[in-house]
Amino acid sequence: MISKWVGKRMVMGIVVLFIVSFLSFFIMQAAPGDPATAFYGGNAQTLTAAEKERITRAYALDRPVAEQYLAWLGETVKGNLGTSSKEGRPVSEIIMERLPNTLLLFSVTMFFIVIGSIWLGTVAGMRAGSIWDKGLSTFSIATSSIPAFWLGILFIYFFAVTLGVLPSSGSSDVDGNGGVVDKVRHLIMPASVLIVTHVGIYARFLQESIKIENSQYYVKVARANGVTERSIRKGIVRNASIPYLNYIAITIPSFFGGSIIVESLFAWAGIGQLTVKAVATKDFPLLMGSIMVTGVLVVVTLFIVDLIMYAIDPKLRKGGVR
Amino acid sequence: MIEVKDLSIEIKDQHITKHIDFTIRRGKITSLIGESGSGKSMTVSALLGLLPIDAKVSGYVMYEGRNILDASVQEMASLRRQDIFTIFQDASNSFNPSVKLGHQLYTFSGERVGDTLDVFNEKMHVILDQLGLAWEVVEQYPFQLSGGMLQRCMIACAFYVEPALLIADEPTSALDMVLQKEFIQLLIRLNEERGTTILLITHDLDIVAEAAHEMAVMQQGTIVEMGTVETVFSNPRDAYTKRLLESRF
Numbered sequence: 001m002i003s004k005w006v007g008k009r010m011v012m013g014i015v016v017l018f019i020v021s022f023l024s025f026f027i028m029q030a031a032p033g034d035p036a037t038a039f040y041g042g043n044a045q046t047l048t049a050a051e052k053e054r055i056t057r058a059y060a061l062d063r064p065v066a067e068q069y070l071a072w073l074g075e076t077v078k079g080n081l082g083t084s085s086k087e088g089r090p091v092s093e094i095i096m097e098r099l100p101n102t103l104l105l106f107s108v109t110m111f112f113i114v115i116g117s118i119w120l121g122t123v124a125g126m127r128a129g130s131i132w133d134k135g136l137s138t139f140s141i142a143t144s145s146i147p148a149f150w151l152g153i154l155f156i157y158f159f160a161v162t163l164g165v166l167p168s169s170g171s172s173d174v175d176g177n178g179g180v181v182d183k184v185r186h187l188i189m190p191a192s193v194l195i196v197t198h199v200g201i202y203a204r205f206l207q208e209s210i211k212i213e214n215s216q217y218y219v220k221v222a223r224a225n226g227v228t229e230r231s232i233r234k235g236i237v238r239n240a241s242i243p244y245l246n247y248i249a250i251t252i253p254s255f256f257g258g259s260i261i262v263e264s265l266f267a268w269a270g271i272g273q274l275t276v277k278a279v280a281t282k283d284f285p286l287l288m289g290s291i292m293v294t295g296v297l298v299v300v301t302l303f304i305v306d307l308i309m310y311a312i313d314p315k316l317r318k319g320g321v322r
Numbered sequence: 323m324i325e326v327k328d329l330s331i332e333i334k335d336q337h338i339t340k341h342i343d344f345t346i347r348r349g350k351i352t353s354l355i356g357e358s359g360s361g362k363s364m365t366v367s368a369l370l371g372l373l374p375i376d377a378k379v380s381g382y383v384m385y386e387g388r389n390i391l392d393a394s395v396q397e398m399a400s401l402r403r404q405d406i407f408t409i410f411q412d413a414s415n416s417f418n419p420s421v422k423l424g425h426q427l428y429t430f431s432g433e434r435v436g437d438t439l440d441v442f443n444e445k446m447h448v449i450l451d452q453l454g455l456a457w458e459v460v461e462q463y464p465f466q467l468s469g470g471m472l473q474r475c476m477i478a479c480a481f482y483v484e485p486a487l488l489i490a491d492e493p494t495s496a497l498d499m500v501l502q503k504e505f506i507q508l509l510i511r512l513n514e515e516r517g518t519t520i521l522l523i524t525h526d527l528d529i530v531a532e533a534a535h536e537m538a539v540m541q542q543g544t545i546v547e548m549g550t551v552e553t554v555f556s557n558p559r560d561a562y563t564k565r566l567l568e569s570r571f
Binding site for chain 1: 402406408410412415416417429
């Protein structure tokens with residue numbers, strides 16, 4: 001049963017990645033100017049005719065677009081994301097240098113967002129009409145309305161410029177020997193911006209799910225029969241977490257979009273910042289590679305979320321109707 | 323056992339019950355009968371201390387010499403846990419859909435009376451067997467069983483707990499005729515074998531005739547008639563009761 005389910009999810013993931021690759025490649029083609037020139041990146045003026053000829057051959061730029069796409073896709077599937085037209089190094093090598101930072105930022109922020117939103121959402125959801133209930137509604141609207149870049153600028157101004165307690169940018173000190181403490185100091189602000197702008201809205205969603213679950217018939221039956229509030233709460237949170245996880249799954253792609261802005265603002269050396277840099281320098285191999293790797297991260301995260309839902313919801317396993 | 327005196331419930335300026343009086347005698351099956359919307363279920367909610375927050379309630383519900391309308395939320399939770407078991411109408415939605423029945427049956431019965439899981443397994447095995455349910459149901463999720471089987475699971479918990487008072491709120495209305503009969507027989511068995519006092523809420527006179535010793539007839543939030551089933555059936559005094567009985571035949 002689970003192997004069939006996993007197989008289905010993997011096929012869906014591959015289809016999603018295929019669509020991502022298709023869109024990213026053809027959006028490049030639709031960009032203004034000659035795609036071949038775009039592939040030369042910022043070096044177009046300085047390249048010799050021989051070098052241009054080499055790049056043209058390498059990326060099949062003189063062949064029809066469909067063939068170019070298939071050639072690029074075939075190489076990508078083999079793990080060869082091409083060579084950065086700006087840096088002249090393999091794209092996979094550049095991405096692998098940045099990937100740990102992105103994974104660190106993502107895992108730390110998601111950990112605190114999930115823990116914080118479950119706590120806030122549960123406390124507020126179980127106390128309908130209380131100050132917690134109303135307070136969370138206001139908090140979630142306020143925090144999710146603040147643009148991440150604006151909050152980031154405020155954080156930089158306050159913690160880096162005014163107080164001078166945290167570094168304003170980067171993911172490590174210049175010499176790179178600061179160790180864990182240095183990493184944490186650099187991580188605090190970008191992670192905090194992502195946490196603050198997301199935790200409220202995630203908590204609000206859970207709060208509403210808990211309120212709905214709290215009014216279910218089985219909860220009334222349990223209360224009438226003296227089941228302890230602790231047991232009832234456990235059941236409510238478990239069931240409310242199913243739509244909550246769905247919400248996380250739906251918002252994961254936009255979360256990655258938000259993290260691109262935050263990485264750029266804080267010069268956090270991750271995939272997001274790399275993507276922005278690739279756009280700015282028209283380094284198309286690097287850009288497509290970054291988008292593909294981000295796509296893989298999204299698909300893997302969604303797969304993990306789906307696995308958790310599969311474990312929590314017996315109706316997914318037993319084929320019932322929810 | 324329970325004496326309801328002058329009980330009035332009002333929600334959002336609407337009178338749900340108006341000065342109602344009735345008695346549930348120990349060891350008897352008392353039926354509260356009336357049409358939909360007559361206030362039966364809200365009366366049950368008042369007995370359980372589970373009225374909506376915005377409900378205004380006055381009067382007395384005397385239990386063991388004490389007005390439980392004055393009890394705190396914690397005291398009522400404790401009372402429900404110790405003395406009362408309630409079976410509701412919609413068995414299909416009475417259990418948490420994400421938890422196996424075995425765990426839920428334990429929560430509703432064994433854990434409630436302080437039994438270990440081993441003791442529960444042994445006792446519940448016997449009860450389920452007596453009620454014609456295979457032990458395998460404990461490994462099932464609620465959505466894998468029929469409404470009739472789930473209602474029997476509920477009454478299995480009542481057999482296990484042996485509560486001082488069993489409240490059955492329209493327990494058969496979601497069941498077909500055959501299952502209705504079976505269920506009522508189980509209620510009678512529980513009353514006869516264990517001496518359990520039962521408050522049976524229904525709108526079905528046949529069920530009252532078959533199971534109850536005493537009955538109270540409710541109409542538009544008031545009790546219009548009360549007495550033994552034999553007396554009320556043979557000599558109804560209220561016009562509404564007469565109409566109800568006439569519609570039966």
